[in-house]
Amino acid sequence: MLDKVKDAVKVDNEMQMLKWYILNGWPDKHHIVPELKQYWSLADVLTYEDGLLMKGERIVIPRALRKEYETKLHAAHLGYDAMMRRARDAVFWPGIAARIKEIANACQPCQQSKPANQKESLIQHNEGSNPWDKVGIDLFEIFDQQYLAIVDYYSNFIEVEHLHTTTSQVVIRKLKNLFARYGVPKVCISNFGPQFSSAEFTSFMKAWSVHHLKSSCCLCLAV
Numbered sequence: 001m002l003d004k005v006k007d008a009v010k011v012d013n014e015m016q017m018l019k020w021y022i023l024n025g026w027p028d029k030h031h032i033v034p035e036l037k038q039y040w041s042l043a044d045v046l047t048y049e050d051g052l053l054m055k056g057e058r059i060v061i062p063r064a065l066r067k068e069y070e071t072k073l074h075a076a077h078l079g080y081d082a083m084m085r086r087a088r089d090a091v092f093w094p095g096i097a098a099r100i101k102e103i104a105n106a107c108q109p110c111q112q113s114k115p116a117n118q119k120e121s122l123i124q125h126n127e128g129s130n131p132w133d134k135v136g137i138d139l140f141e142i143f144d145q146q147y148l149a150i151v152d153y154y155s156n157f158i159e160v161e162h163l164h165t166t167t168s169q170v171v172i173r174k175l176k177n178l179f180a181r182y183g184v185p186k187v188c189i190s191n192f193g194p195q196f197s198s199a200e201f202t203s204f205m206k207a208w209s210v211h212h213l214k215s216s217c218c219l220c221l222a223v
Contacts, residue, residue, distance in 0.1 A: 002143065006051035008062040015053055015062050022048045038094040058092040066093055070103060075140035076149040079111070080104035082158055090142060109136075112153070131155045134187040137175070139166055139195065148174050152182075168198040179208065189213045 009015045014035050021027075021036065026043045039046065045056050053060035061069050069091055073083045083100045104110040134153045139146060146163040148171055159182075161174045179185070188210050190196040196214065205212040 002052065002059075005059060005061065005065060008064050009051060009053060012062040012064065015060070018046070018053060018060070019048050022046050022053070055092040058088070058090060061091050061093045063093075066099075070099065072140065072142050073100065074103050074107070074110075076138045076147075076151075077107060077109035077136075078138075078149060078151050078158055079156075081156075082149075082151075083110075086142070129154075131157070132183045132185050134189070135185045136189040137171075137196070138191065139163070139171075139193065150175070150178060152185075166195055168195045168200045168204075171195045172201060172204045175204075184208055185210055187211045187213060189215060191215065 009019070017033060017036055018039055021032075021039075021043070026032070026040065029037065029040050032040055042055060046060070047054045073086055073091075076082070080101055083104060084097060087096055087100060131154045132152050135150050136153060137148065137150045139148055141147070146166050148161045148163055149158060150161075151158045159178060161178070163170055163174065188205065190212070192214050195201060196212075202212070
């Protein structure tokens with residue numbers, strides 16, 4: 001994935017101009033080309049490293065790949081706060097916060113992941129009576145790495161586990177560790193992904209007395 005970003009940087013005129021300013025020095029704001037004025041306030045934290053433009057520890061994503069990274073950030077449907085935490089750890093482009101807010105506001109599963117003390121115009125299910133009563137699980141990918149996300153609907157608490165593979169067996173092993181750490185939920189909501197629809201996963205849910213609900217509205221976007 002990093003090679004894909006590097007290739008996109010090479011053919012993106014905005015990224016190439018930004019690289020030139022970083023390496024050769026920034027002019028007065030009034031003499032910057034209009035496309036790069038949005039970066040001027042960030043001049044002190046922008047760097048160029050091994051083919052990548054960086055804002056601190058975050059990779060500046062070229063325009064051609066931003067839609068793809070929006071999909072990756074949104075894949076787990078955990079809402080604006082979780083998407084922004086993920087973005088702050090990895091990626092940046094001007095206006096990313098506003099774009100993430102727009103995506104989250106238009107997504108019903110993301111709205112259901114809001115903290116309980118926020119006003120919500122529409123909730124299709126309750127959040128449980130206690131922490132960890134009801135959880136949602138999903139898979140997502142960032143930089144070609146697979147992750148399992150689990151969110152507690154009552155508290156909006158999120159745990160993310162790295163997956164070497166995405167088989168039912170590996171997902172079950174991760175969930176067993178999480179259940180041992182936080183308790184066994186009464187209800188677990190997932191999409192219809194093969195990891196969650198297999199006989200092995202169904203048996204696991206029954207053996208642990210977890211009511212498993214599957215909903216197409218929680219379906220992961222292909223990334």
